[in-house]
Amino acid sequence: MPPRPRVPLVLCSGIARTEALAALLLRASPGTAVVHHDLRDIGSGVVRRRILLRGRDELTPLELAHGCVNCTLREDLLPLLRRLARMPQVDRIVVRLDEAMEPEPVSWAIRNVLVGDRPVSDDVELEAVFTVLDCATWLADVTGDDLLAERGLHGSPEDERTVAQVALSQVESADVLVLAGAAPDAWCAAKSSAVLDRVAPSVPRVELARTDAAGLFAAIPADARRGEVTDLHGALLRGAPPLHPDCGIELLRFTAQRPFHPERLHEAIDLLLDGVVRTRGRAWVASQPDVAFWIESAGGGLGIGHAGPWLASPDGPDWADVSPERRTLASLRWDPVHGDRAQELVIVTDQAAPAEIESALRAALLTDAELAEGEAAWRGYPDPFGDWHEDPCEETEEPDRHANAANQKDETL
Template sequence: MSSSPQAPAPAVAADADTRPSLTVLSGFWPAATFAIARALLAADPSLLLLRHDLTGIRDGVIRRVVRSAAGIVEDEQVNLRHGCVSCTLREDVLPTLVRLTRSNPGRDLVLMLPEVVEPEAVAAACTSCLVDGAPITDLIRVDSYVTVLDAEHLLDALASTDDLTALGIQAADDDHRALADVVVRQIEYADTLVLWGQSREGAFDTSRLTVLLERMAPWAAHFRIDGELVDADALTRQLRHTHRHRPETPGVLARGLQGYALGTHEPEADCGVVSTVFRARRPFHPQRLHDVLEHLNAEVIRSRGHLWLASQPDTVVAWEFAGGGLAMGSLGHWLVSLPEDRWEHVCDQRRLAAALEWDPYYGDRHQHLVFIGLDVDPVALQRTLTACLLTDAELADGEETWRSYPDPFAGCFPLTAEELIDTDTEGAQPA
């Protein structure tokens, strides 16, 4: 059994930042998101807002609009080489941000994303795509990723089993994402959440949505706007120049592996909302886990995390559920299954998290799952998951026996001989 990986040295704090700031607004309901954008423009006449209309994207055409508080500055149709979101980001969004910064020195920017665009895709493009040979972050400081949620429609969206293609709003011909997945990812990547308006079911339901969002994204700052009377100056203080964005923070599938919180354990219902965290060291028996998959998420709005199966002890298995669909996939190797000379290729935060909880027998392998829903029975859920773990007798049989178990998941999470953990690029697939 390998020893614990050596913890990395802490990073050095950065100097004060003087670049103009960029606030990224996302949200599935454009009316609510644009209302927030207009309020920010009203509070700061120097602010510039960039929007893209993707209605014609599948034909390779988009519309770019730049606004200030005084009105429209630009309104142009743009032809793309390929009609897709990544091409839009690479070919027009990022170059336009750079151009606006250079032609309007000292003016901050707001980027309002189309409703089907996930903010994590923008963050990845800002890091990896170059404009004039350099990343845009050389010129612009990404201050915050803000997601705006419409209280009237949020719960219906989270419970929806529709995909974007069925709704006719897909961003590409091969875009088969579920509506609920898009909304969930907009919520979970944000560092700031704004709940706009009121639920049509009344004040209690609005409060329940507030609690639900706090459970789904406990790492974010949360604000409520009633939608009728907006204090633009107060909203600006809440949303701009907050320095909330931390580019080093991983996406939700990698959070638990890198030692970040995946959720909060709040088993007592608050407005009916329950959040329960399941942690364990023992592996799951593949057949017993498979037999309860449908039951586990019956009352759940969102579940996420990672796990390990006795039959596949080298693989970190991703788990995420939203909108009635469970997706599972490979997140690479557990460190304990890798030669020590390959640990240096794993990110520092990942090695530090493993070092802090290293077990002499299991190494860094563990179960870490979070379930969030309305009127969920956390005790029953914990008991069901615990019953799926190996018993003492099964544990004593050892790893060679575990690998021979009948496995409904066989072949679902392949690992290549040279594969390293890369939780930024690998994702879950429908189970």
């Protein structure tokens, strides 16, 4: 008897209104199972799991040894997906993610974390990632600086992510954006569209009130990511985002082929926290020349960490072991001395002036005299980043809004 084909799996994410999308998908087929883990009491080590299948509504409180998203994935969601996939009455699984969960770490876990001796991707096939946007609040979410914890949405007691960081990550991971509700006015609608055009330009958008399940699946593009994990050394611009200003929203692509001075970068980086919707990209810091820094910002939250070694680093990966996209990008900018080391940041601004940000970043690069000193001298520069860096450097009464790791899929898992 041939093995059963893998069961299609759909991830539904969003800061709000994901229940309506999950209900739409549930109604479309009697063989659909909907799974939801409510993390609101995770700080007490309790997660409430709900499973909807063929008219049954099963709510189970789970007590976890450690209250975190990681435990929820490893101890319950992944084994549950395997069990559901092997039930003959299940022909599709819909995972309605908690508001604090980003799709990319979940898809990574499905493909890489072993349950027994095999990953769950042997039993399920990630069909699509749908992200719901509440049109009434999404723009305020991604341009504000609220912490998840301030809204009771944090995924663990130590979760210091901003709402903007999570909401934008959910959008960037989506295969289809599902618009729910209505913007409060025409200006908000136009500005929201301008932001989406720049952070997710190639992702189709459908209105929840005007579609059905068939329409959602028909909207999935042929080149959909389907949970593909971001290559931190890959292209930063997916699709073709507009380069002209729209409703005050602009896109700045900063590139350079000389390193940043660590102290001057430390000073300049504060500009990414005021009037900036999103920052993503790689940085080459003179004091740590063998590793690429990954920088992300959103809503007053900043993540600075390591994206792994450059190809030209002594312990860098072999060309054959990296993606074709990374090999192509490295070949295009290869320097005979410094190899693929380079700066590349994509910054979406709202109230900030792109020219001021670019000027500050240019001023943070090494001067010709510093460049001539060479790598041995650079490694001795005072480095405020250290191995890991937290900002602000001085204690204040305000909560620290800066994340301490750059690669959020590693941070979550």
